[in-house]
Amino acid sequence: MITPKYVREIPQRYRLEAAKCKNCSYISFPPRLVCPKCKSRSFDTIRLSDEGKILTFTIIRVSSDIFSHQTPYGVAVIETSxxxxxxxxxxxxxxxxxxxxxxxxxxxxxxxxxGVSGIHCYGYKAVVI
Amino acid sequence: MIGIIGYGSYLPRYRIKVESIAKEWGSDPESIKRGLKLFEKTVPGLDEDTITIAVQASKYAVKRAGINPEEIGAVYIGSESHPYAVKPSGTVLIEALGIGNDVHVASYEFACKAGTEAMFVAYCLVKANEVKYALAIGADTSQGAPGDALEYSASAGGAAFIMGKENVVAEILFTNSFTSDTPDFWRREHEFYPRHAGRFTGEPAYFKHVVNAGKLLLEKSAMKPEDFDYAVFHMPNGKFPQMAAKKLGFTKEQIETGWIVPWMGNTYSGSSPTGLSAVLDVAKPGDKIFMVSFGSGAGSDGFVFKVTDKIVDVQDKAPKLRDMLDNNKIYLDYGEYAKFREKIILNE
Known part of the structure; x- marks a missing residue:
């Protein structure tokens, strides 16, 4: 049952909510408890814009079972604006x-x-424009 | 003034042509194109469903309305392809849009008119001062059984409308509904595909309800067909809305802008709402729009809209329906289409 984990991640997966460090402005996505840059524990919650660019990518041709009917597909590291x-x-x-x-x-x-009777899991994907 | 303050629509990029479907079933594509006036239709991606379509259309509607989504007090999604049998589609949407938890949410179902039913209720809640803004969506990833005539029309897409009292872009002047027990099209519990009563879906179902609702709406509004700049009717195929328009006294020119079905297919609950969206994309201040939906089972909802000066401020704030319909298309062959629509049974 993945429901508890899924619900916890809704703010990031649905709304791209990130944590912006109040001290050094570093943006953590997903949010962290401690800023990896300045170790501050104080953050503002922000929503990332829906625009970005591909930093690197790979093409998945042999996937795990749950994505096998979608191959081949790309997975990319994206930098938002x-x-x-x-x-x-x-x-x-x-x-x-x-x-x-x-x-x-x-x-x-x-x-x-x-599975065939469990929940549908939603989140973000990227489309090349 | 009460009416639409923001609107948005969304169509998937994938398409299949009538020829590709007809070839598999030994049918003559030319007779389908001529008879039903259908050329191609939208197909949802493997990762698209009524919820994702509703979310995208609603994001565009919020963009056009320029409001804080947290002020939306009601969300109603009309569809006959809600991803869950038990769990409202709107619960996902409110989280995706950041509407918050102080909101009424429900899934609506009335075959192809669930979207306009949602629009009516959203409008009434604003009118009754129960909520500041209400969001109504008509969206579907409609199903057609392999080889059935519906396979040429059942498509995917949707439109969203935010009702409010300030900065109205299209005032709602009149509404009505015409409903009866007419089993022309249905889907029983646990059945994968809907069934229909063939030619019975025409005169006793579609035309009876659309024409009667249309006549009653003209009477109620004390307006004549020539008073309107645009008319939008439910579009199960290309032919029916043209015939309904003629029966009610509307011209081809009046329905042309919202007549998107030949290239989109029937988006069921999203059909007349996406047609309305296409009209709002180009409408001018002062234009009057006549709209009648149809849902099998059966019923029709009627609306009279008057476009306001504000329309020109919002039209370019989000993608337009015709642009989505005409551009960035990815064509599928029948095999890919069958996979996308999960018509092929895969191993667990």
């Missing part, structure tokens, strides 16, 4: 159109199902 870095699956994009430096939009999509 605020400078936060996150990893996301690439959606609605031909794999030949995925490249380092390409601009992406973060969109709300279904990530996976918990």
């Amino acid at each position: 605020e400078g936060a870095k996150l990893m996301a699956m690439i959606a609605d994009t031909k794999i030949e159109d995925i490249a380092i430096g390409k601009k992406v939009k973060l969109i709300f999509r279904k990530i996976r199902d918990e």
